[in-house]
Amino acid sequence: MKQRLKNAAKICAVVLLAMVSADARAQGAKNEAAKSPWGAADEIGTLNMMTDTSRLDVLKLVTSGKIYDLGVDLFVGMPTCCVPFVDPSYQIWMTHTPARGNVREGLSLSGDAISLYTHTGTHIDTLNHIGLNRRIWNQVSADDALGERGWTKSGADKYPAILARGVLIDVARSKKVAHLPASYSITAADLEEALKAQRTLLRPGDVVLIRTGLMALWPDRSKYRLSDQAGLGLEAARWLVERQRAMLLGADNIGLESFPSKDPTNFAPVHTYLLAERGVSVIEVLWLEELARDRVYEFLFIASPLKLRGATGSPIRPLAIPIRTTH
Numbered sequence: 001m002k003q004r005l006k007n008a009a010k011i012c013a014v015v016l017l018a019m020v021s022a023d024a025r026a027q028g029a030k031n032e033a034a035k036s037p038w039g040a041a042d043e044i045g046t047l048n049m050m051t052d053t054s055r056l057d058v059l060k061l062v063t064s065g066k067i068y069d070l071g072v073d074l075f076v077g078m079p080t081c082c083v084p085f086v087d088p089s090y091q092i093w094m095t096h097t098p099a100r101g102n103v104r105e106g107l108s109l110s111g112d113a114i115s116l117y118t119h120t121g122t123h124i125d126t127l128n129h130i131g132l133n134r135r136i137w138n139q140v141s142a143d144d145a146l147g148e149r150g151w152t153k154s155g156a157d158k159y160p161a162i163l164a165r166g167v168l169i170d171v172a173r174s175k176k177v178a179h180l181p182a183s184y185s186i187t188a189a190d191l192e193e194a195l196k197a198q199r200t201l202l203r204p205g206d207v208v209l210i211r212t213g214l215m216a217l218w219p220d221r222s223k224y225r226l227s228d229q230a231g232l233g234l235e236a237a238r239w240l241v242e243r244q245r246a247m248l249l250g251a252d253n254i255g256l257e258s259f260p261s262k263d264p265t266n267f268a269p270v271h272t273y274l275l276a277e278r279g280v281s282v283i284e285v286l287w288l289e290e291l292a293r294d295r296v297y298e299f300l301f302i303a304s305p306l307k308l309r310g311a312t313g314s315p316i317r318p319l320a321i322p323i324r325t326t327h
Contacts, residue, residue: 071316210251
């Protein structure tokens with residue numbers, strides 16, 4: 001009798017676990033672009049959390065004139081995410097040059113041009129970058145809003161300047177490693193552990209930047225790469241967005257989340273969750289080394305994309321200015 005009860009208990013436990021797992025999967029990956037809680041006209045998702053009041057509040061916390069530059073240099077031969085996907089590498093060339101040698105001239109003109117994938121270097125992914133089933137954030141259809149020269153919805157030109165409280169979560173330091181190992185998937189427990197070690201609290205509307213330490217490999221293209229990078233796991237992304245109400249997420253790796261994906265049906269499940277299901281934009285290829293060195297975990301975050309009409313992303317040069325801690 002006791003054995004039968006034990007077996008029945010085991011069966012119930014297995015069934016319950018399966019039900020919980022199925023529910024978690026359903027909540028974490030609905031496989032469809034969501035409607036915006038900010039209305040049918042919304043094109044910027046959680047950036048709507050910024051207000052004049054929130055911007056002024058964080059400005060009042062500034063304690064220093066020191067500026068941390070969170071952007072990387074753009075140069076020929078730099079690491080990029082997507083050359084394997086036949087996207088162009090960064091190129092720059094001179095269109096005008098001054099005379100050299102003994103040639104006399106008055107005005108000496110120099111000019112140049114660049115060509116790049118919009119997701120090159122430190123950049124922001126806008127909400128039209130990745131969708132689900134031909135729809136992007138706010139259930140906008142490609143049939144309705146995609147033209148020959150880009151999207152008419154949620155492009156970089158629609159984005160406001162970003163000014164908010166920023167928080168660095170130094171997962172690499174918390175784990176006492178130079179950088180996280182290949183394909184490591186950061187968990188919510190990892191984030192909580194790092195925040196506890198830093199004595200840092202997250203607040204709704206934060207810009208949360210995650211340090212994997214992978215910039216230790218920059219700019220070696222053979223090592224700083226997308227294919228097997230450590231990064232954010234889906235469960236951790238859900239924790240940041242749903243539990244902590246983060247406004248914007250970023251990381252020092254080349255594609256935010258860990259690769260390769262564990263989901264055979266979805267190449268980038270964290271991206272689809274954030275961009276299409278939650279309206280959360282993403283910043284990648286952040287230079288966080290000086291912030292980490294000085295242990296600056298709370299700061300005023302400032303960035304703005306270029307007004308590239310319809311673009312799915314834009315290079316940015318984010319800045320961080322230390323603020324008074326709020327815990």
